[in-house]
Amino acid sequence: MAVSDIPGGLPPRLHAIVEEFRAADRAEKLELLLEYSDRLPPLPEEWRNNRAAMEQVHECATPVYAAAESHEGRLTFHIDVPEEAPTVRGYAALLREGLEGATPEMVLAVPGDFFYAMGLQQALSPQRLNGISYLLAYLKRLATRELAKQSP
Amino acid sequence: MSGYAHPEALVDTAWVSDHLNDPKVRIVECNEDILLYDQGHIPGAIKIDWVGELNDPIIRDYLDRERFEKLMIAKGISNDTTVVFYGDKHNWWATYALWVFKLFGHPDARIMNGGRAKWIAEGRPLTREVPSYPPGEYHAPERNDAAIRAFRDQVLAHIRQPGTALVDVRSPQEYTGERLHMPEYPQEGALRGGHIPTAVSIPWASAVREDSTFKSADELRELYASKGITPDKDVIAYCRIGERSSHTWFVLTYLLGYPKVRNYDGSWTEWGNAVGLPIEK
Numbered sequence: 282m283a284v285s286d287i288p289g290g291l292p293p294r295l296h297a298i299v300e301e302f303r304a305a306d307r308a309e310k311l312e313l314l315l316e317y318s319d320r321l322p323p324l325p326e327e328w329r330n331n332r333a334a335m336e337q338v339h340e341c342a343t344p345v346y347a348a349a350e351s352h353e354g355r356l357t358f359h360i361d362v363p364e365e366a367p368t369v370r371g372y373a374a375l376l377r378e379g380l381e382g383a384t385p386e387m388v389l390a391v392p393g394d395f396f397y398a399m400g401l402q403q404a405l406s407p408q409r410l411n412g413i414s415y416l417l418a419y420l421k422r423l424a425t426r427e428l429a430k431q432s433p
Numbered sequence: 434m435s436g437y438a439h440p441e442a443l444v445d446t447a448w449v450s451d452h453l454n455d456p457k458v459r460i461v462e463c464n465e466d467i468l469l470y471d472q473g474h475i476p477g478a479i480k481i482d483w484v485g486e487l488n489d490p491i492i493r494d495y496l497d498r499e500r501f502e503k504l505m506i507a508k509g510i511s512n513d514t515t516v517v518f519y520g521d522k523h524n525w526w527a528t529y530a531l532w533v534f535k536l537f538g539h540p541d542a543r544i545m546n547g548g549r550a551k552w553i554a555e556g557r558p559l560t561r562e563v564p565s566y567p568p569g570e571y572h573a574p575e576r577n578d579a580a581i582r583a584f585r586d587q588v589l590a591h592i593r594q595p596g597t598a599l600v601d602v603r604s605p606q607e608y609t610g611e612r613l614h615m616p617e618y619p620q621e622g623a624l625r626g627g628h629i630p631t632a633v634s635i636p637w638a639s640a641v642r643e644d645s646t647f648k649s650a651d652e653l654r655e656l657y658a659s660k661g662i663t664p665d666k667d668v669i670a671y672c673r674i675g676e677r678s679s680h681t682w683f684v685l686t687y688l689l690g691y692p693k694v695r696n697y698d699g700s701w702t703e704w705g706n707a708v709g710l711p712i713e714k
Contacts, residue, residue, distance in 0.1 A: 311467065311468060311471065312471075314468060315468050315471050315472060318468065318472070319472075364472070365466070365469065365521060366466055366469075367466055367468035367469055367471070367472045368466050368467055368468045369466075371468065404467075405467065406484040406485075409467065409484070
């Protein structure tokens, strides 16, 4: 598989986001990432006052927290990233949107290096990619936990 | 800012605010996060990206004379422009960019004390508008690495010489070898942990206060002298890739006036991976 191929089995929304990024040139990719960063929703109140119940992404240079909620087997992720870290915010927002309503199995099936298909390595250095790539691993951990809750 | 050896190398936020429209001054933001400038910056400030614009795209090295000249011209910087750097995380990358400018001998390069955090904390304006300036007129000399940059073999010779000092500015856990990377930062691929023999540990951020401004000259002098880093020595600073140590290089050179300070930018990602180099834990 060429690195530019979009991996199969991505949730449809994430697939569309990957396509959107893939079609963009380097400057446009950065603009897109900033747009995603701008629209990362604030944490719902019940989580805002309960960060201890969230998962902290220790590999990120800034304090990043994530949590998952499940409704009828479909997941919603809540991710908190400070405004001083727009690159991480942008990536968190696109993951959040791309995985909205996915089942835990779908989240677990996302390849850990799917962002190569977006061409993010053209816009972000290895140092920068390294940090954000951990976020998906944490979301998968949350998905695994939701999956365990579902099984009898 | 009194008491510093070269107080002209620092400006405060009020000075920047007064010089936003000064054609002889170029305000330059340099951050770890590549999108932070685009999210909002000091009105009139331009961005320099340390990864994309200051590094050679292929070799692990900095840009050459020709590229530097082109960059300066494109950014509207001339040889006589006063360049004021500021950025996130206590001006960490701002001092890194200043160090690269000094490899090409840019005469007037300064740091805005307190950086981005202080500007924002004071409620000063930010904009998303990207300015454009007429091209600069720039003639750069060949890059001169000898004065302020150290290489691996020089460091190896250095630690066997009397009258030298080596500062490890990483976190205490990286110094002891307990960790191979900064706390809360991703692993960046060093095969061995520890520090270069003879190095003393003075984490880079001990040079700043909570508001990101530099500590007073007396506090800084005490901080470094207490560990044997004194102005009579030939000093080399290192970290992981040379960015945190450029902050310490700036403090020792401009705030304390040490005459001979070099930054070993190969740092731990080179030393901790090289075959056969001595390591202490």
